[in-house]
Amino acid sequence: MKWVLNSVYLLLLTLLSPMIAWRALRHGRYRRGWREKLFGQLQPVADRRQPVVWFHAVSVGEILHLQKVVDAFRRMTGEQFHIVVTSSTDTGFELAESRFPDCSVSWFPLDFSWAVDAAIRRVNPAMVVLMELELWPNFLLSCRRHSVATALINARMSDRSFAGYRRLNHFIRPLFHHFTVVAAQTEEYAARLIQLGTPQDQTHVTGSVKFDGVLSNRDNSATGKLRELFQIQDSDLILIAGSTQHPEEQLAVNAWQQLRQHHPALRLIIVPRHRERFDEVAGLIQQSQCRVLRRSALTPGAEVSADAVILLDTIGELSACWGLADIAFVGGSFGSRGGQNMLEPAAFGAAVLFGPNTSNFRDIVSRLLTIDGAIRLTEEADLATCVESLLNDPPRRRQLGLAARNMVLSQQGALMKTTKLLTAAAHDAAGQPTTRAADRAAA
Numbered sequence: 001m002k003w004v005l006n007s008v009y010l011l012l013l014t015l016l017s018p019m020i021a022w023r024a025l026r027h028g029r030y031r032r033g034w035r036e037k038l039f040g041q042l043q044p045v046a047d048r049r050q051p052v053v054w055f056h057a058v059s060v061g062e063i064l065h066l067q068k069v070v071d072a073f074r075r076m077t078g079e080q081f082h083i084v085v086t087s088s089t090d091t092g093f094e095l096a097e098s099r100f101p102d103c104s105v106s107w108f109p110l111d112f113s114w115a116v117d118a119a120i121r122r123v124n125p126a127m128v129v130l131m132e133l134e135l136w137p138n139f140l141l142s143c144r145r146h147s148v149a150t151a152l153i154n155a156r157m158s159d160r161s162f163a164g165y166r167r168l169n170h171f172i173r174p175l176f177h178h179f180t181v182v183a184a185q186t187e188e189y190a191a192r193l194i195q196l197g198t199p200q201d202q203t204h205v206t207g208s209v210k211f212d213g214v215l216s217n218r219d220n221s222a223t224g225k226l227r228e229l230f231q232i233q234d235s236d237l238i239l240i241a242g243s244t245q246h247p248e249e250q251l252a253v254n255a256w257q258q259l260r261q262h263h264p265a266l267r268l269i270i271v272p273r274h275r276e277r278f279d280e281v282a283g284l285i286q287q288s289q290c291r292v293l294r295r296s297a298l299t300p301g302a303e304v305s306a307d308a309v310i311l312l313d314t315i316g317e318l319s320a321c322w323g324l325a326d327i328a329f330v331g332g333s334f335g336s337r338g339g340q341n342m343l344e345p346a347a348f349g350a351a352v353l354f355g356p357n358t359s360n361f362r363d364i365v366s367r368l369l370t371i372d373g374a375i376r377l378t379e380e381a382d383l384a385t386c387v388e389s390l391l392n393d394p395p396r397r398r399q400l401g402l403a404a405r406n407m408v409l410s411q412q413g414a415l416m417k418t419t420k421l422l423t424a425a426a427h428d429a430a431g432q433p434t435t436r437a438a439d440r441a442a443a
Contacts, residue, residue, distance in 0.1 A: 001171070002113040002138050009112055029090050029276065033107035040109045040118030042086075050082040051430035053422075054125040056108050057085075059092040060315060061341060062131045065154065067099045068213045069129075072419040073426075081426060084123055091275060091315050098316070111136040120146050126429040127180070129422060132156055140175045149429035151181040153418050154209050157192040158338075158359060165196050173197035181425045183418045186363050204421060207414030208364075214347040214408060215319060223323035229295075230324070231304040235265055238324045239387060240350075242271040242312075243340035244331030247380070248355075249281050252329060253288045253309065255384035260307075263391050271312040271321060273332060273340065278313040285309045318344070325350040326397065327390055333357050334380055339365070346373065346404035351390050351397045353377055367411070373404035 023029045035041040045052050053073070057066040063085075070083060085100045086108040087093045096105045109115035116139040127149040133156060143150050157165075165172060176197030184190035185208040194200050215223070232238065241252035249270050256268040272281050278294075285292040291308035295317070298304070312321055322328060328345035332338065333355030343364060346352050352374040358365045368374035375386055390397040427433065 002141060005138050006112055009110065013110075023276070026276075032090065033093065036107035036119070037110045038112070038115055040115040040120075040122065042084075042106045042109070042119045042122050043104060044122045045082055045084065045104060045124065048124075050080065051126040051426075051432070052084055052123055053081045053426050054084040054086065054123055054128045055131070056128065056134055057087060057092065057096075057131040058134060059087065059089040060095050063087060063092050063095045063099065064316075064319065065209050066131050068209055068415055069131075069153065069418060069422070070100065070103070072415055073422055076419055076423045077426065080432065081126075081430070084125065095316050109139070111138045113138045113142070116142045117145075120148060127151060127422075127426050129153060133161060135172075135175065137172065137175055140178060144175075144178045149180040149425060150178060151183070151422060151425055152179055152193075152198075153181075153183045153206075153422070154414075155182055155184045155189060155193060156186075157184075157189045157196075158362070160359070162192050162196075169196060179203075180429070181421050183414075183421055185414075188363075204417070206417040206421070207411060209414045209418055210341065210343050210364075211408055211411040212413070212415035214343055215323060216347040216349075216405060216409065218323045218348055220320065220323065222317070222320035226317065226321055227324060229298055229300060229304075230269070230310055231306075232267070232324060236306070237263065237266045237326045237391065238269065239266060239327045239329070240269045240271065240322060240325040240345070241329045241331060242269075242318055242322065242345070243273045244270060244281075244329075245273055245335045245337060246277075248329070248331045248334055249284055250288070251334070251380050251383050253285060253290060255387055256309070257288065257290070258384050259388055259391065263388075266391065267306055267310070269310045269312060269321065269324065271318050273337075275313070275315060278311065282311055282313070285311065322350065323348045327351045327353065327387055329383060329387075330354040332360075333377075342368070342374065343408055347408040349398075349401035349405040351375075351400040352404055353383070353386055355380075367407055368404055371403050371407055373400060373407050375400070 020030050024031050055066055055070055057063045083103040085096050085103050085105050087096050088108045109119040120142050125148055128143055129151045132154050179198050182193055182198045182203040183206040187205050190203050190205045194203050260266050282292050293308045293310050295312045295314050322345040325345055328350040330340050330342040332340040338360035339358035342352050355377050
């Protein structure tokens, strides 16, 4: 099976190589980590006295959630384990380096059998923890060959993924059956994973760790820093279009230009999803006859005009920036991406809006809409209409935000459930008894 997969991966890599080369030249992506990705040359763990737990998350969003899990795991286990963290993207790797300064941070190998075997031999983990839906066949096969325990946390299984895995169930069922622990976000996801082969007695419904540790206090220091930097006044009304893709930035600019005629206190902050689009979006704003202020170019005390669009062109600050929003449009929902995480603006009590395509966050969207804690837009033109309605109706705007915030706070608790499962599994994998400290922390 592994050589069939290797052949498929080589074909795909060959077909994609022109695009990879163009992005490397044009945007600086994919230039680093090729030794680790292609040949599994991850840095060996120097201190072999501690068993290793290897945590993996794909990109920025998953790294942010993984940080909560790793921090809780370390509080529960003390210094018993050495932590390795890997990511697959440039932005995820950079964020992991900053968020895990005392862990080993590296790149996740591509799913070639030689790369994953080399990586596992060099890291020699007692357990591997995968975030959400990182199911690479050769990697999981290698874990099984090397007797490495595997855990899947914050697991989800969308309609599309479930349909695809079911078609291949004969081949992948043994991979699913190897998981030591599966922590699923919902009953539905757990049922789907069990149907695909995860052990029923090892598959648990924990909820989503996305609800835990989400900032909900607008007076936090990171949000306050941005408020001061952007010179936001109490009388300002802030519209944020975050995690956007084409053409959502243009929709936000058009709406802002239209509404400022009657709402001069309205300010706009745009946060594109991918950093390689920062320059493109800055140009788009200027072509719309608007001034643009780039966060990366702002220094404390610099003049900030209220009639300029602020472009947040940095990585890792969107979470805090949502705390500035009175109205929050969550992007990726007017395209094919399936939406982006709307929990952060919801937790801050912003009036949350998103487009019709939110398949990646179906459960969260359902919860928000059920309690009247968000508004789903059906057409692109609805953005300006809906924002204007909320500007003209402050009680309605506040009611949406309060309902959303209360929903987020009521769903917390998945982090502790997940960490308890991981702690027990890690001790079993390392052949260690659970310590009294871990027992007290888990109680």
